[in-house]
Amino acid sequence: MPFDLVLGLPVHPLVVHFAIVLLILGTLGLIAIVLIPRWRGALGWATIALLGVGTIAAFAAKESGQALSERVGLPQEHAEWGDRLFPVSVALLAIALGWYLWQRRSSGAAVTALGVLGILVAIGTIALTTVVGHSGAEAVWASRIATASADTTSPDANQPDTSGGGATITMTEVAAHGTPEDCWSVVDGNVYNLTAWISQHPGGPQVIEGMCGIDATQAFTDMHGGQAEPEQVLAGYEVGPLG
Incomplete structure (x- = not known):
């Protein structure tokens, strides 16, 4: 895939920042030359160029985002907003170019x-x-902040104390916490309270809701197997070992 990886790293984070910077500079330039006629000669074509390259970058960001989504998953909200950026940037480029060429030949309402x-x-x-x-x-960054917060806060009141007495958690107990409002899950022999993570999950709450009350080891491995960051986030919600 041409929009997938470069030197083993995903293309998307690079081109999406490129698109954002260029489009913002181009839009500010357009506003400036529309409002200040004397700047049009110096900044006109530079503004059009910024918008043009920014539009190309927006297309690359859209395609690379889809490639990244197929590889590791992409946050739903970010993907939806990103899909809108390319057509909007095309429309802006067309309007800007049409106006700039037209105002050079004539004026009027x-x-x-x-x-x-x-x-x-x-x-x-x-x-x-x-x-x-x-x-x-x-x-x-939300997942990393959540992990840091989980590491510095005390255990949830509804989590059993497994630090002493050899206490363990059974699948029956896990199954009793099988709703989005009280969501426990098992991954690789450990029990996790994912209730607070449901609303923060980048891929949407439905992904975590499907793990509530069950052994979700296979689902987690299929989605995140070998990825360090998801495992670090998960560790922040550990309740204890499954008995």
């Missing part, structure tokens, strides 16, 4: 109206780009 439309679409693009970047950053 129609040209002004197209420029105003360009500003509105540019503002919308900035907002969308910000949401795409934020949702991606949240997907990457």
Whole structure:
């Protein structure tokens, strides 16, 4: 896949940041040259170029995101917002190029109206780009923050004390915690309380909800086998060994 890996690393994190930076610079440039006519000669084609390359980068981000999703899964919210960015960037590029060429040959209400439309679409693009970047950053860092928080907080009140007396947890006990509101699961012989993680899971809550009350070792291995970060996150929710 051309949008999958480069030197063994995923393409998506690189191109998505590239797209975000270029599109924001291009949109700010468009707003500036529409509002300040004397800047058009110096910044006009540079602005169009930024939007053009940013649009190409948005396409690459979309395709590489799909490739990454097939390989390791991609946060649903981030994927949905990312899919919208490419068509919006194409629309903005078309409006910006049309307005810039038109205003060089003529002036009037129609040209002004197209420029105003360009500003509105540019503002919308900035907002969308910000949401795409934020949702991606949240997907990457939320799990690490959650792990750090889990490591520094005391055990949940509804978790049994397995530190002494040889106490163990049975599958019957795990099955009793089989709802999204009280979700325990077994992975590789250990029991985990995943209740708090359901709403934070980058792939959507339904993935974790399907693990509640059961031995989910195979499901976890199929999705994350050999990946260090998911295993670190999981460790933060450990209750104790399965008896």
